[in-house]
Structure formats: structure tokens, C-alpha cells
Amino acid sequence: MRFLATLLLWLVTTVALAAAVPAMWVQQTVISEDGYASLAASAATDSRLQDAMAGELTAQVIALGADNGYQLNPVLVSDVANSYTRNSGFPGQFAQANRIAHRWMFTGAVPSGNSTDEWLIDVAPMLSDPSFSATLGSLDLQVPPTLTVPITVDTPELQPGKLRWLATWGPWVSIGAAAFTAIAALLTLAAARSRGKALTALGVSALLVGAAGWAGIEIANRYVEMGLNRTAGTIRVVAETMVAHAEDSLHWWLNCTLIAGVALVVLGVLGAVVGGVARSSTAGTSPGTAMRSR
Incomplete structure (x- = not known):
């Protein structure tokens, strides 16, 4: 027995x-905002992510310039973006951007400027980095307070606060x-x-x-x-x-x-x-x- x-x-x-x-x-690692931010900071040291974010930031800067009547040199902007994503401050700023995305999913907090139900990441703080602002400043081109990029395609399955129950009970x-x-x-x-x-x-x-x-x-x-x-x-x-x-x-x-x-x-x-x-x-x-x- x-x-x-x-x-x-x-x-x-x-x-x-x-x-x-x-x-x-x-x-x-996932439910905790600090844990998720640490994961994002760790991933930001990966060259694949750095290259991808450099490409995305390049596209955003060129689009921002076009909206304000400037035709920017893509090679120059790409060089600046690649230099930025490889500096020591990028992981921290990428982690902060992911904190905002985390809050969207786990608390329902919607960043200003988000008029859709897409899961977005705010790249404005990254473009406000001195390496970018020095380049943009010579053109008198100001980065808006919020500049969001969709992480996912627009789908009814992903809504703000979709995982709020996990944040509560996790x-x-x-x-x-x-x-x-x-x-x-x-x-x-x-x-x-x-x-x-x-x-x-x-x-x-x-x-x-x-x-x-x-x-x-x-x-x-x-x-x-x-x-x-x-x-x-x-x-x-x-x-x-x-x-x-x-x-x-x-x-x-x-x-x-x-x-x-x-x-x-x-x-x-x-x-x-x-x-x-x-x-x-x-x-x-x-x-x-x-x-x-x-």
C-alpha cells in the first residue's frame, strides 16, 4: 500500500x-513586461534583427521625407540606419518599443495614432536617436511623436487586450x-x-x-x-x-x-x-x- x-x-x-x-x-519571459523587454533586448543583439530593423527604419525615414517634400538618398539613410542598429543604445530602445507592443496585447493600451486593430510598434523613439536626428536635422525634417509600424496584418483575431486574462491569471x-x-x-x-x-x-x-x-x-x-x-x-x-x-x-x-x-x-x-x-x-x-x- x-x-x-x-x-x-x-x-x-x-x-x-x-x-x-x-x-x-x-x-x-512572455507575460511579464520586464521579461518580454529583456527578451527583446537580447534579440536586438542578433545581426538578423539589426539588418531587418535597419531596413524598416530606412523605409520609414524615406517615406517621412517624401511626405515632407524631400527625396532622400536611400544609400545614405541605409548606412545611417545600419550604424544605428549596431550601436550600444539600440537594444534598450528596441526593448522600450516592444514594451508598448506588449501593453497593447496584454493590457489593451492603444498607442496614440493607432486607428486600427493592428498590433503596432512605435519606431519614433528610434528615429529620434542622435544618429538619425543629425541627418534629419540638416533637412529641417522633424520626427513625429509617434510613428507606428504594423507587426501583424490586420485581423479580427488580434485585438487590444486579447491576452489580458493571461496577465491576470498567469x-x-x-x-x-x-x-x-x-x-x-x-x-x-x-x-x-x-x-x-x-x-x-x-x-x-x-x-x-x-x-x-x-x-x-x-x-x-x-x-x-x-x-x-x-x-x-x-x-x-x-x-x-x-x-x-x-x-x-x-x-x-x-x-x-x-x-x-x-x-x-x-x-x-x-x-x-x-x-x-x-x-x-x-x-x-x-x-x-x-x-x-x-
Whole structure:
């Protein structure tokens, strides 16, 4: 009966861990505005994203000049844009632009100038960078306070605040899943006859979850591709790079889970060996043996 109880608790712990790891990752990396901004800043160090944003900024500057009666040199503007996206200040400004996009999806906050339901990113702060303003200033061309670029095509499936429910419940779900997993693991240890074997079993749980997570990412890629098809223009490359860095982040979490699993297995095996040696030593020193030794 005790074995069955331990087995059931182990299964519950494994399932809970399989839910807790992705839930915590989603909360920390996607739902959290700071986490999403950090992801964007990390992606902004990728040359693919830098090239794509340089192309988008070039197009916006040329269009802005045309609207004000100026015919700008595309090569010159492109050189300025490429220089800007490779300077140290670009990741921070790109992260700030993505904070605004994040609020659109998770809180429903709509940037000024957005008259549609498209998911937009505001590039005006980037064009206000000194490297651009110096070029534009010679033409007496002022960047407007807001200059938005669509991230996705206009679709009724994407509305402001579409993921507000995740922002509300995400923190509670991630904390609850982590707490439930910890409680289930402690109960498994308490119910087991051998703590060493229980630790080993918990390590196997972590290994299973880590491996399943890697497999799950591969399966999910087809659905991610469908989502990327909703992006527009050079923003497609930006979105692909963001997704790639998000996958790298999730891989890191799964690798930590695998490492923790290996550590628990090693500790469990060592604990089982030490416990076996201790029991053998105790059994060998029986009362009869002690009397004969006297």
C-alpha cells in the first residue's frame, strides 16, 4: 500500500513539474513586461534583427521625407540606419518599443495614432536617436511623436487586450504550479521507504520533463510558423528572431531541469548506497556477535 501511494505521488509530481516549468517560463519571459523587454533586448543583439530593423527604419525615414517634400538618398539613410542598429543604445530602445507592443496585447493600451486593430510598434523613439536626428536635422525634417509600424496584418483575431486574462491569471498559475510541485515532491519523499530511491525517482521525473519539453518545442514549431505568417514585411524577420531567442530561453530552462534531474539521480544513488552500507553495518553488529566478541 505504501508503494502504491509513493508511486501515485511520484506520478502527480511528474505531471505537476511538466506544467510548472513551461508555466513559469511563460510568466517570466512572455507575460511579464520586464521579461518580454529583456527578451527583446537580447534579440536586438542578433545581426538578423539589426539588418531587418535597419531596413524598416530606412523605409520609414524615406517615406517621412517624401511626405515632407524631400527625396532622400536611400544609400545614405541605409548606412545611417545600419550604424544605428549596431550601436550600444539600440537594444534598450528596441526593448522600450516592444514594451508598448506588449501593453497593447496584454493590457489593451492603444498607442496614440493607432486607428486600427493592428498590433503596432512605435519606431519614433528610434528615429529620434542622435544618429538619425543629425541627418534629419540638416533637412529641417522633424520626427513625429509617434510613428507606428504594423507587426501583424490586420485581423479580427488580434485585438487590444486579447491576452489580458493571461496577465491576470498567469502569475497565480505559475506560483501555484511551482508550489504544488514542491509539495508533491516532499510528500513523495515522506511516503517512500527509501529516501535515496525517492530522490532518484524525482530526478527521473525532471529528466522526463526536460526531454519532453525539447520534443514539445519541435512539435510546436509548426504552429509558431502559422503565427509568423501573420507578420508583415521586414517585421517577419524581426518576429522570427524574437521567436528564436524565446526558444533559446526555453531551452535554457529545460536544460536546467535536465541538470537538476541528473543531480537528483546522483544524490539518490549515493543516498541509497550509503543507506545500504549503514543497514549492512547495523545488521552485522547483532547482540549475539557483540557477546561473542567479549
